[in-house]
Amino acid sequence: MVAAAGIPMNDIPFLTIGGGMGSFVTVDYLRIYGVPTSQMRVISNIDHPWQTYEFLTRCSQIPRPERIRSDSSSRPDNLWGFPSYALEEAWKEKKVGYLWHILTEPIINDYWTPRAGTVFQCLEREAKRINYWDMLVKGQVRMVRRRVGGGYFTVVTPPEGASPTKRVVFRSRFVHLAVGYPGLKFLPDLQEFRQRHGDYQHVVNAYEPHEQVYEFLKTRPGTVVIRGGGIVASRVLQRLFDDRERLNLQTQIVHIFRTFVSGSHGPNAWSRRKGGDGWAYQGFNYPKSVWGGQLKAEMRKLDGEARAKKYKAMGGTNTPYRRRWQEQMQAGREGGYYHAVQGTVERVEPSPDGRMTSYVRSKDGTIRQPVSDYIIDCTGLEADIAEHRVFADLLEYGGAFRNPIGRLEVERHFEVKGTASGDGALYASGSATLGGYFPGVDTFLGLQVAAQEIADDLARRGFCRKMGPLRSTSQWFKWARNSTV
Amino acid sequence: MVPTLFGRLQTRLFLLATVGLIVTLLIVPILPGTEGPLGDLYLSAILVLAMVAVLGLVWELLYHFLMQFRWEKDWPTLFGLLTLIPEGLLLFFLLRSGAVGFIDPAPPAAAFWTHFLVVWMCVWLVANGPMRVPFIRWRFRGGRVL
Ligand SMILES: Cc1cc2nc3c(=O)[nH]c(=O)nc-3n(C[C@H](O)[C@H](O)[C@H](O)COP(=O)(O)OP(=O)(O)OC[C@H]3O[C@@H](n4cnc5c(N)ncnc54)[C@H](O)[C@@H]3O)c2cc1C
Numbered sequence: 001m002v003a004a005a006g007i008p009m010n011d012i013p014f015l016t017i018g019g020g021m022g023s024f025v026t027v028d029y030l031r032i033y034g035v036p037t038s039q040m041r042v043i044s045n046i047d048h049p050w051q052t053y054e055f056l057t058r059c060s061q062i063p064r065p066e067r068i069r070s071d072s073s074s075r076p077d078n079l080w081g082f083p084s085y086a087l088e089e090a091w092k093e094k095k096v097g098y099l100w101h102i103l104t105e106p107i108i109n110d111y112w113t114p115r116a117g118t119v120f121q122c123l124e125r126e127a128k129r130i131n132y133w134d135m136l137v138k139g140q141v142r143m144v145r146r147r148v149g150g151g152y153f154t155v156v157t158p159p160e161g162a163s164p165t166k167r168v169v170f171r172s173r174f175v176h177l178a179v180g181y182p183g184l185k186f187l188p189d190l191q192e193f194r195q196r197h198g199d200y201q202h203v204v205n206a207y208e209p210h211e212q213v214y215e216f217l218k219t220r221p222g223t224v225v226i227r228g229g230g231i232v233a234s235r236v237l238q239r240l241f242d243d244r245e246r247l248n249l250q251t252q253i254v255h256i257f258r259t260f261v262s263g264s265h266g267p268n269a270w271s272r273r274k275g276g277d278g279w280a281y282q283g284f285n286y287p288k289s290v291w292g293g294q295l296k297a298e299m300r301k302l303d304g305e306a307r308a309k310k311y312k313a314m315g316g317t318n319t320p321y322r323r324r325w326q327e328q329m330q331a332g333r334e335g336g337y338y339h340a341v342q343g344t345v346e347r348v349e350p351s352p353d354g355r356m357t358s359y360v361r362s363k364d365g366t367i368r369q370p371v372s373d374y375i376i377d378c379t380g381l382e383a384d385i386a387e388h389r390v391f392a393d394l395l396e397y398g399g400a401f402r403n404p405i406g407r408l409e410v411e412r413h414f415e416v417k418g419t420a421s422g423d424g425a426l427y428a429s430g431s432a433t434l435g436g437y438f439p440g441v442d443t444f445l446g447l448q449v450a451a452q453e454i455a456d457d458l459a460r461r462g463f464c465r466k467m468g469p470l471r472s473t474s475q476w477f478k479w480a481r482n483s484t485v
Numbered sequence: 486m487v488p489t490l491f492g493r494l495q496t497r498l499f500l501l502a503t504v505g506l507i508v509t510l511l512i513v514p515i516l517p518g519t520e521g522p523l524g525d526l527y528l529s530a531i532l533v534l535a536m537v538a539v540l541g542l543v544w545e546l547l548y549h550f551l552m553q554f555r556w557e558k559d560w561p562t563l564f565g566l567l568t569l570i571p572e573g574l575l576l577f578f579l580l581r582s583g584a585v586g587f588i589d590p591a592p593p594a595a596a597f598w599t600h601f602l603v604v605w606m607c608v609w610l611v612a613n614g615p616m617r618v619p620f621i622r623w624r625f626r627g628g629r630v631l
Contacts, residue, residue: 283557292624
């Protein structure tokens with residue numbers, strides 16, 4: 001029927017959709033397991049896998065020289081995680097200090113984390129090594145549908161002029177979805193302000209380009225309201241403090257926490273997280289053992305309500321405790337230019353002098369009305385998965401359903417539950433699958449955990465051979481020598 | 486690697502039986518202050534290694550318990566290194582006091598500490614990186630080898 005309609009059909013056994021970090025680490029695994037490029041395609045609207053990640057990190061104040069959040073052995077370009085980034089940077093920059101740092105983290109030092117630039121350079125090297133670009137097909141995926149004879153059809157809109165038809169279709173036994181964030185969601189009161197006043201300049205989300213804020217503050221003293229208590233808020237604060245120091249600015253900062261953490265918190269001595277001055281402190285977005293230790297093992301056994309409860313117990317917005325940030329905030333409090341308060345913002349309105357007033361109500365009943373030049377939303381709320389067309393379609397027609405926290409329910413091996421088709425399988429990884437048997441999904445290491453589960457499942461189904469110690473070792477040497485897989 | 490209880494136990498036994506054994510075989514002939522037939526020296530060194538493994542199973546239980554007080558349920562790299570102090574001291578005193586009857590005579594202090602420290606360092610280094618090269622699933626399973 002598709003062929004009859006004149007739509008070109010491509011037969012490819014394995015398709016990964018998204019072409020970001022999740023797709024990359026998955027094809028990296030499979031290439032190293034021995035799958036040739038001719039058996040796989042990556043369908044994406046971006047040119048290189050780190051593009052969306054780089055855009056988001058740059059906006060949220062992590063340019064290439066700055067250090068990211070995840071640790072030394074979360075290496076998306078190296079599935080073994082060895083040598084870790086710390087060894088690599090120590091070697092390249094001839095800095096033994098990094099080794100001392102990594103040895104003593106997180107006890108007498110902060111976690112050592114790699115520079116964004118290091119991550120991108122290494123990714124580029126690995127992408128070349130596995131011939132990533134031979135597999136990339138540019139296009140926007142519209143839907144993935146089960147095929148009567150087993151496997152799936154994937155409908156793609158190619159870029160303008162790239163194909164004689166408006167649609168192309170792929171027929172494949174396996175499909176992997178790694179489409180990243182379904183979309184960004186603004187805080188409702190800020191969204192309302194933006195729409196009502198048509199002002200997209202002064203109320204910004206930290207994930208969108210907002211350099212104008214910092215530029216304005218260089219020209220005259222101003223006040224910025226920050227909303228949110230996660231790592232993005234920490235980054236934005238650091239940028240404001242750095243600029244203030246470097247350029248002798250007079251910037252005033254009002255920081256509003258909806259949940260103000262004033263100390264260690266948790267039900268008992270076995271589950272108490274550090275916190276203070278508004279923040280909950282944690283090295284990574286989940287406790288470290290979710291990527292391989294005790295919490296990973298525990299969560300893997302849980303379903304339904306029990307799983308949701310566990311997520312709640314270890315969840316919550318948090319940021320790493322970094323000594324530099326602590327010093328800057330301390331200086332800000334002492335200098336009277338950094339004010340952190342607990343509160344819920346009821347509404348934002350233009351003030352008579354052309355700035356903005358936030359109406360903030362604290363739990364103790366105090367009402368504050370800070371007036372500011374800019375408001376930076378650092379809450380980074382993620383939109384519902386159904387905002388993404390492909391997920392909406394799968395939920396409606398594909399048999400997929402939601403997990404206990406409302407995202408896509410997947411198996412322990414990341415097959416999307418309810419979507420099996422003949423001898424084919426549909427997998428998903430990344431943020432859309434948060435709430436499953438494995439919580440660390442939306443991180444490099446989590447994507448690798450998922451990729452390994454998927455590759456091993458594909459091996460069970462005969463698509464490739466499971467990689468054992470011998471092949472793994474010989475492949476590692478190839479990685480080390482940068483020779484093709 | 487962030488360990489689970491079974492992962493800890495398995496990793497300890499596995500690494501002592503591989504890395505620990507190889508290092509022992511290499512180092513025994515050059516241990517300081519030892520005398521007697523090489524065969525006896527090997528026997529005594531291997532028994533010491535076995536003691537590190539057996540006592541280690543109990544130590545690991547303790548570490549696992551202590552780890553429960555950590556929010557992240559992790560075990561920093563540095564802990565894996567520093568635990569050599571209590572473990573080494575305990576074993577040393579047990580040997581000195583003659584409590585381990587089947588290791589007789591106990592190795593001289595210099596030989597014991599050289600052997601113990603070199604094995605410990607090698608095992609620790611391998612556990613913090615190279616182990617992941619052949620065993621790609623190990624770190625995601627809390628250190629379980631099986
Ligand atoms: C500011 C920030 C900092 C972070 N820092 C870290 C960190 O330090 N360490 C860490 O481990 N993780 C970090 N993360 C998380 C990490 O970015 C994600 O885990 C990872 O990038 C997600 O990969 P992904 O493949 O799911 O999504 P992405 O990398 O976003 O890729 C998905 C791609 O799919 C494309 N796409 C979507 N729909 C379609 C469609 N219909 N057709 C074709 N293509 C489509 C999108 O354009 C997108 O490029 C950070 C995230 C953010 C936002």
